[in-house]
Amino acid sequence: MQNSDIDLVNIQFQLNGKPIRLSVRPFDSALAVIRDEIGLTGTKEGCGIGECGACTILVDGKAITACLMLAPQLDGREVQTIEGVAEGDTLHPVQQALLAHGAVQCGFCTPGMVMSAKGLLEANSHPTREEIADALAGNLCRCTGYVQIVDAIEELAGSPRANEAVKR
Amino acid sequence: MRSRFRYYRPTSLSEALDFLALHGTDTAIVAGGTDLMISARSGDLQCKYVLDVSRLNELRPVAMSDGLLAIGSAVTHAEIAAHPVTRDVAPVLAKAASCVGSTQIRNMGTIGGNIANASPAADTIPPLMVHNAKIVVKSASGERVEYLGDFVRGPYVTILKPGELITHVLLEPMMSGYRHSFQRIARRRALSIARMNVAALGLVDGNGVIQDLRLSVGSVTPRPCRMTVAEDVLTSNKPDKKVFWEAAEKVSHEMVRWSGIRPTTEYKKPAVEGLVYRALADLFLSEG
Ligand SMILES: Cc1cc2nc3c(=O)[nH]c(=O)nc-3n(C[C@H](O)[C@H](O)[C@H](O)COP(=O)(O)OP(=O)(O)OC[C@H]3O[C@@H](n4cnc5c(N)ncnc54)[C@H](O)[C@@H]3O)c2cc1C
Ligand code: FES
Ligand code: FES
Numbered sequence: 048m049q050n051s052d053i054d055l056v057n058i059q060f061q062l063n064g065k066p067i068r069l070s071v072r073p074f075d076s077a078l079a080v081i082r083d084e085i086g087l088t089g090t091k092e093g094c095g096i097g098e099c100g101a102c103t104i105l106v107d108g109k110a111i112t113a114c115l116m117l118a119p120q121l122d123g124r125e126v127q128t129i130e131g132v133a134e135g136d137t138l139h140p141v142q143q144a145l146l147a148h149g150a151v152q153c154g155f156c157t158p159g160m161v162m163s164a165k166g167l168l169e170a171n172s173h174p175t176r177e178e179i180a181d182a183l184a185g186n187l188c189r190c191t192g193y194v195q196i197v198d199a200i201e202e203l204a205g206s207p208r209a210n211e212a213v214k215r
Numbered sequence: 216m217r218s219r220f221r222y223y224r225p226t227s228l229s230e231a232l233d234f235l236a237l238h239g240t241d242t243a244i245v246a247g248g249t250d251l252m253i254s255a256r257s258g259d260l261q262c263k264y265v266l267d268v269s270r271l272n273e274l275r276p277v278a279m280s281d282g283l284l285a286i287g288s289a290v291t292h293a294e295i296a297a298h299p300v301t302r303d304v305a306p307v308l309a310k311a312a313s314c315v316g317s318t319q320i321r322n323m324g325t326i327g328g329n330i331a332n333a334s335p336a337a338d339t340i341p342p343l344m345v346h347n348a349k350i351v352v353k354s355a356s357g358e359r360v361e362y363l364g365d366f367v368r369g370p371y372v373t374i375l376k377p378g379e380l381i382t383h384v385l386l387e388p389m390m391s392g393y394r395h396s397f398q399r400i401a402r403r404r405a406l407s408i409a410r411m412n413v414a415a416l417g418l419v420d421g422n423g424v425i426q427d428l429r430l431s432v433g434s435v436t437p438r439p440c441r442m443t444v445a446e447d448v449l450t451s452n453k454p455d456k457k458v459f460w461e462a463a464e465k466v467s468h469e470m471v472r473w474s475g476i477r478p479t480t481e482y483k484k485p486a487v488e489g490l491v492y493r494a495l496a497d498l499f500l501s502e503g
């Protein structure tokens with residue numbers, strides 16, 4: 048089918064703090080639009096069915112899997128992707144914590160992990176270890192990085208930098 | 216190949232019902248999309264329109280009304296798990312909602328979607344059954360109210376007709392003095408036979424005798440039901456391990472009665488008995 052046969056949907060939303068307008072195919076996922084139309088490829092596609100968390104983004108501050116969201120549902124929302132997390136060359140405190148703990152073993156699961164951790168810290172700046180593990184349970188890590196990841200977020204949450212992590 | 220459809224987002228419930236009155240047979244409703252997007256991706260979803268009800272304020276209340284707890288169909292699992300009213304008068308539902316999927320799934324998935332999808336393993340269904348939940352369904356021509364056990368006809372089948380949508384569910388609040396427990400076994404989704412869940416509410420009188428017991432078990436019967444045979448074993452008895460096992464065996468008998476002996480029975484029978492036992496022990500033998 049050509050795009051000309053399709054009723055495109057006009058949407059506008061805040062993407063990493065900047066307003067964006069575009070026309071999307073009504074049946075595409077938010078993930079497809081973010082990666083293929085907008086070209087922000089930091090958000091990864093793993094399973095495509097909500098099980099791996101590689102596509103995690105924040106919508107109105109809440110972690111969701113972009114592969115399960117319809118693109119038109121982005122309309123009017125405030126959306127954050129991994130690209131909006133670092134400020135220039137300065138990594139976000141969550142990213143710094145992961146690096147410091149040797150918890151970044153691949154580029155694939157990490158963006159999703161960072162977004163889930165950020166979503167948690169925005170709602171709860173001093174989570175317990177259990178709450179951290181629960182918040183990251185929807186992000187699969189196929190290697191051995193998991194313990195370091197939870198350690199990293201736990202240490203960050205216990206430090207004054209947690210408040211900074213929330214603000215950014 | 217991905218399913219193709221048009222998208223429509225009404226701004227009010229009446230607009231949604233008008234749309235469904237015209238296009239009901241060609242329309243799929245979407246709320247959180249956590250079930251629908253799977254079938255859209257595989258191409259199994261066949262419809263001309265997708266109607267997005269996720270932002271309708273009329274479908275988003277959580278409140279007591281006329282002595283019942285009303286929860287809007289578009290309320291998410293995360294909201295149910297955190298809401299002070301559900302935690303207070305339906306803690307077994309709040310607990311179940313907190314167990315669904317992952318944080319991401321709970322932030323998107325709704326109670327209305329969970330009910331309408333009618334998976335035998337749906338985590339909110341056993342808690343709703345022990346609260347004698349009723350489903351409120353609306354269409355442009357009116358409203359009907361059905362008990363959940365009548366609303367779901369079988370695995371992934373409900374009595375929802377084209378043109379209708381679920382607006383909310385009504386629960387009897389848990390009375391004071393009752394205890395509650397929700398237990399589940401969850402493996403990876405792909406192995407759905409390994410998913411099973413139990414909700415129980417119980418009341419013990421001053422003499423330590425069980426006065427009321429409500430038990431519902433997911434994934435063991437084709438339709439949601441209360442395990443009355445097991446409830447009868449427990450009521451008027453003192454809670455102890457022997458009577459818990461007796462009740463657990465009644466549940467596994469029910470399962471075999473419905474589904475016959477299957478290759479999975481050998482695994483499922485001890486699993487379901489263990490799970491029911493765990494729920495009853497948690498209900499009566501644990502503190503608080
Ligand atoms: C990775 C993953 C893990 C999951 N884990 C669990 C789990 O642990 N436990 C569990 O129970 N479920 C689980 N699910 C299934 C799913 O998340 C739930 O069933 C969820 O509650 C569905 O709600 P939704 O709003 O996303 O539904 P949608 O996908 O939007 O809709 C589901 C169905 O309901 C219909 N529908 C939605 N709203 C209405 C309405 N108001 N009126 C009439 N029909 C309606 C839709 O047309 C569709 O047929 C999981 C799913 C995924 C992808
Ligand atoms: S790609 Fe979305 S959860 Fe795996
Ligand atoms: S660090 Fe990426 S899968 Fe484990």
